[in-house]
Amino acid sequence: MRSYSKIEVIGFDADDTLWVNETFFRDAEDEFCTLMVGYETENKARQELIKYEMQNLAIYGYGIKGFVLSMMECALELSNQNLNPEVSRRILEIGKEMLHKPVDLLDGVRETLEAVSKKHRVLLLTKGDLLDQERKLEKSGLSEFFHHVEVLSNKLPKNYKELLDHLSVDPATFLMIGNSLKSDILPVLELGGMAIHVPFHTTWDHEKVENPPTDKYQTLSRLDQVINLL
Ligand SMILES: [Mg+2]
Incomplete structure (x- = not known):
């Protein structure tokens, strides 16, 4: 059983982790x-x-x-x-x-953020168009749970490192949760952080990864399963 006891800060991906995209x-x-x-x-x-x-x-x-x-x-x-x-x-x-699609929250998202944000600093870390992501966050009604929101141009290890440095977060205390192995999981593991993969039913070809190191992170079928782990 993996321990998340060192985790102080949790990053959530947005698209296909919190809402349909x-x-x-x-x-x-x-x-x-x-x-x-x-x-x-x-x-x-x-x-x-x-x-x-x-x-x-x-x-x-x-x-x-x-x-x-x-x-x-x-x-x-x-x-x-x-x-x-x-x-x-x-x-x-x-x-x-x-750009006018409704924001469709995935199962258990609100409950998860509500529970997790009581004990941890919670960040929203997403790629995409700034204006569109702001629109979706506003429509989602989830803004209140995030201590910080960052729309990144990319999610490479260096993008995470710059952000964590800027926020004075030690990667060893950071957990990232998201649907993309390539963008949410592997770069954070590379920096020495932890990651939880919550796959969405469809993945863009660009985000697919061959032979991921499945022993280095946990995979959950629903986001709200993290509540009992943290
Ligand atoms: Mg995503």
Whole structure:
């Protein structure tokens, strides 16, 4: 049995840990492929879109706005720069619809934050568009539980290190909880912190990890299972 007795500060990921997110991207990708019928097969359109998303991450960062630009660039390319104006209009609209989606909390989230924030300093650490993450946090009604909120451009070990240094948090006393092995679990373990993985039912290809070191962190099926561990 792992002991979390040294833990003083707990970081929570937001998207697909506290609320639904990836599902909206999957739905948008599905619609994008449908819009590309006539230019390209569904499989090829999906592959190409993912390629543009990956290429553009370094310049646009994570979030919906970058995703819309990638859809547009990919559609222009697949249509040989001869995209139906109706399709471009719809692509922009898909993005705006995503930015207005309701915030759907996952099971047990509120209870978990309520319990955990009584005994620990609680941080919200997320990637994505600043404005969109602020909107979701506000709509979630969860702001009161967080001592600090940080929207990071990336979740590499150096991003965590800079933040923990800035907040004077010793990594040995830090626990990160999230759905992404690549962004929430592995970088924190690398710094000497602890991590708990709570997988979401779907994972973006970019966040997938081959052969993760499963003996170094705990995996839970629901977020509220952490209440009894801490
Ligand atoms: Mg996440």
